[in-house]
Amino acid sequence: MQNYLSNKSYLAIGKQTAQGTVIKPNIFVPMIDADFKTDPKPTRVKQIVGVNYASNKVLQGLRDHSGTIKLQLDPDNLGFLLDIMALKGTTTGDGTVGYTTSFDILNDGAFFTFELLKGNAVTRFMDVKIKKLEIALADGYLEGTLTIVAGGAFNTATLASALSSSVTNIPFDILYDLFPANCLVATDVIQIWHAGTPIDVTVSTIASDMRSANCSSTAVTASKGDMISLKPQTPSFPTLMKPFKFGRMLVGFGATVAAAASAAGAYSTATPLDDLKLTIDKAELLIYASGKDDPIVLPGVPDGEMLIKKLFTNAAEAQAYQDIAKQCCVIVVTGDEVSAGHPASLTLTFYDLKVKTHDNKIKKDEYVYDETTFTLEYSNADAKVMDITIVNSTPGASL
Amino acid sequence: MPKYKNVSGQTLTIPGIGEIQAGAEVEADEINNANFELVADEQKEETKKDNKLNK
Numbered sequence: 001m002q003n004y005l006s007n008k009s010y011l012a013i014g015k016q017t018a019q020g021t022v023i024k025p026n027i028f029v030p031m032i033d034a035d036f037k038t039d040p041k042p043t044r045v046k047q048i049v050g051v052n053y054a055s056n057k058v059l060q061g062l063r064d065h066s067g068t069i070k071l072q073l074d075p076d077n078l079g080f081l082l083d084i085m086a087l088k089g090t091t092t093g094d095g096t097v098g099y100t101t102s103f104d105i106l107n108d109g110a111f112f113t114f115e116l117l118k119g120n121a122v123t124r125f126m127d128v129k130i131k132k133l134e135i136a137l138a139d140g141y142l143e144g145t146l147t148i149v150a151g152g153a154f155n156t157a158t159l160a161s162a163l164s165s166s167v168t169n170i171p172f173d174i175l176y177d178l179f180p181a182n183c184l185v186a187t188d189v190i191q192i193w194h195a196g197t198p199i200d201v202t203v204s205t206i207a208s209d210m211r212s213a214n215c216s217s218t219a220v221t222a223s224k225g226d227m228i229s230l231k232p233q234t235p236s237f238p239t240l241m242k243p244f245k246f247g248r249m250l251v252g253f254g255a256t257v258a259a260a261a262s263a264a265g266a267y268s269t270a271t272p273l274d275d276l277k278l279t280i281d282k283a284e285l286l287i288y289a290s291g292k293d294d295p296i297v298l299p300g301v302p303d304g305e306m307l308i309k310k311l312f313t314n315a316a317e318a319q320a321y322q323d324i325a326k327q328c329c330v331i332v333v334t335g336d337e338v339s340a341g342h343p344a345s346l347t348l349t350f351y352d353l354k355v356k357t358h359d360n361k362i363k364k365d366e367y368v369y370d371e372t373t374f375t376l377e378y379s380n381a382d383a384k385v386m387d388i389t390i391v392n393s394t395p396g397a398s399l
Numbered sequence: 400m401p402k403y404k405n406v407s408g409q410t411l412t413i414p415g416i417g418e419i420q421a422g423a424e425v426e427a428d429e430i431n432n433a434n435f436e437l438v439a440d441e442q443k444e445e446t447k448k449d450n451k452l453n454k
Contacts (some may be wrong), residue, residue, distance in 0.1 A: 014433075024433045025433070026407070026432070026434050187433070189431050231431060232431070233431050233433070234413060234427075234429070234430045234432045235413070235414060235432070236407075236411040236412065236413050236419075236432050236435070237411065237412050237414075238407075238409050238410065238411055239409075239410060239412075
């Protein structure tokens with residue numbers, strides 16, 4: 001019996017043209033780990049049936065598709081993630097100077113299809129949104145933890161009737177789902193498992209009722225109830241840029257954005273941070289409506305928070321905490337060169353930070369630090385919360 | 400062994416196979432990937448033409 005190492009898994013993503021329109025993912029993204037699955041929420045029915053036992057029946061609950069994915073943040077993969085979370089602006093530049101794209105976090109990004117290989121079977125999720133992005137430092141590099149939600153998924157299906165000789169249609173059982181072939185598209189290869197052996201079938205189209213897959217004439221011998229899975233793709237990775245590095249981050253604070261940007265312009269004027277954790281919460285909502293077992297993913301009310309830790313120099317942060325004083329912050333992280341003399345970069349501009357919590361802990365043999373959590377506020381004067389700009393090697397037109 | 404062409408427009412690396420330039424072809428048992436297209440078997444096509452001419 002074969003066993004499967006997680007190292008041979010993959011995460012593939014693809015940008016959908018619209019909500020509800022699945023795409024075969026073709027962008028393979030390195031990840032650290034993933035815990036992202038469908039939870040059918042089986043519900044035990046606790047009813048009186050003349051037996052001294054807790055339950056005699058389990059029913060489908062309101063399923064969801066959610067979880068977390070952790071990955072190092074490089075200029076290209078962060079661009080894809082921001083495309084999901086925020087409205088992407090016009091991309092300028094080229095493969096020499098780099099592609100510059102700004103993202104508007106107050107508006108919605110695109111829906112994506114995600115595909116995760118688990119062992120020898122693929123789970124595909126549609127209408128994926130990143131509900132929350134946490135950017136933190138790990139081993140000197142920027143690491144992202146994504147909290148993901150999705151509006152549908154394909155895990156496995158069940159063959160509805162026996163097949164023999166050559167067929168052009170594969171019928172799916174509707175016991176679990178009225179639309180079992182949802183999330184499949186033309187050119188997908190599905191596998192019908194008969195007596196432990198997979199039979200590959202290339203999908204030409206999905207039936208309009210999403211209860212079967214059409215194919216060119218294919219020899220299939222299989223029994224009613226046989227499992228249908230999605231065949232893993234062969235992963236392919238572009239030239240990967242190095243993840244953003246802590247040591248190449250300059251952070252500037254100021255009473256205005258201009259002052260903060262000026263401070264972030266050089267190491268001599270920037271504020272050295274010992275730690276940073278930024279959380280952007282898009283707070284997507286899952287709504288269950290009649291006619292579908294899967295939730296509809298709707299935009300939520302975004303919010304954000306940033307934690308920093310730096311060596312204490314004076315009580316200015318304590319004063320800001322006390323006075324609820326507005327601060328602006330600019331963070332510039334310089335990455336790999338797109339071409340000689342043209343580095344990739346990430347620039348974050350915060351228009352109104354307010355101190356939520358502040359500590360100066362006293363511990364034996366340790367220096368005194370400012371440990372401050374800021375809330376990201378909407379600046380009425382600037383009509384902004386934050387600006388995000390990426391310079392990377394990925395042409396925006398490809399997405 | 401069938402041939403597959405990289406139609407993605409960028410250089411891609413396939414674990415276990417190596418780097419394939421944009422537009423280049425690679426021989427592999429199977430590549431199930433939206434970035435690669437199966438190349439029609441030219442050898443078989445030429446053999447079919449020859450057989451027709453010889454008849």
